[in-house]
Amino acid sequence: DAGVIQSPRHEVTEMGQEVTLRCKPISGHNSLFWYRQTMMRGLELLIYFNNNVPIDDSGMPEDRFSAKMPNASFSTLKIQPSEPRDSAVYFCASRRTQGPGQETQYFGPGTRLLVL
Amino acid sequence: GEDVEQSLFLSVREGDSSVINCTYTDSSSTYLYWYKQEPGAGLQLLTYIFSNMDMKQDQRLTVLLNKKDKHLSLRIADTQTGDSAIYFCAEKAGANNLFFGTGTRLTVIP
Numbered sequence: 001d002a003g004v005i006q007s008p009r010h011e012v013t014e015m016g017q018e019v020t021l022r023c024k025p026i027s028g029h030n031s032l033f034w035y036r037q038t039m040m041r042g043l044e045l046l047i048y049f050n051n052n053v054p055i056d057d058s059g060m061p062e063d064r065f066s067a068k069m070p071n072a073s074f075s076t077l078k079i080q081p082s083e084p085r086d087s088a089v090y091f092c093a094s095r096r097t098q099g100p101g102q103e104t105q106y107f108g109p110g111t112r113l114l115v116l
Numbered sequence: 117g118e119d120v121e122q123s124l125f126l127s128v129r130e131g132d133s134s135v136i137n138c139t140y141t142d143s144s145s146t147y148l149y150w151y152k153q154e155p156g157a158g159l160q161l162l163t164y165i166f167s168n169m170d171m172k173q174d175q176r177l178t179v180l181l182n183k184k185d186k187h188l189s190l191r192i193a194d195t196q197t198g199d200s201a202i203y204f205c206a207e208k209a210g211a212n213n214l215f216f217g218t219g220t221r222l223t224v225i226p
Contacts, residue, residue, distance in 0.1 A: 033214075042216065042217075042218045042219065043159075043204065043216040043219075045213060045214075048213070056213070091158060091159065093159075103146075103147045103164060103166075103208065104149075104161055104164065105161075105214055106161065107151075107158040107159040107160070107161075108158055109157060109158040110157075110158045
């Protein structure tokens with residue numbers, strides 16, 4: 001298996017622009033998580049989905065952030081408009097909710113976002 | 117709410133053992149995890165332990181869990197320079213969420 005796939009790996013954009021981060025979970029995994037990592041706050045859970053349905057989005061910082069999961073193999077995290085304080089590494093993770101391996105989340109390589 | 121705490125830094129000499137400690141607050145945690153993050157990379161699962169276990173060993177890694185004190189540790193035997201990374205402790209206290217500590221940056225001195 002290719003693991004969790006994220007794109008792009010790096011993104012540099014200007015303040016005010018729209019940013020879309022993409023994630024493909026591991027096949028067969030039906031929970032998907034978006035995290036943000038910064039020096040100041042460490043690793044924060046933004047939102048997670050079960051079976052493509054958002055379950056808890058309490059970690060989403062504000063209305064500029066939105067996430068979708070249109071099908072079991074794809075999710076997006078969108079920031080519109082972006083601000084310099086959104087600069088961070090954004091991780092996607094997935095896991096199965098039943099059967100062997102359900103206790104483990106697997107992380108993607110992350111998208112490094114820099115908003116100028 | 118859940119709170120997971122770790123010391124920020126640890127330095128050891130190559131060949132020595134490293135012990136990274138973690139404390140957590142939620143006594144209902146079902147699983148506890150150790151993840152490793154190398155520079156510029158994502159989080160890699162190293163090992164995990166179920167809450168009804170006291171110890172788990174996997175090659176150079178030994179996890180100890182003191183459930184009474186809510187204390188988790190990761191021991192790395194014969195630490196190598198390739199073990200230099202940030203190590204995150206995490207607990208699974210609900211159906212889905214993981215709560216992460218701040219991470220401990222391990223530096224291995226040759």
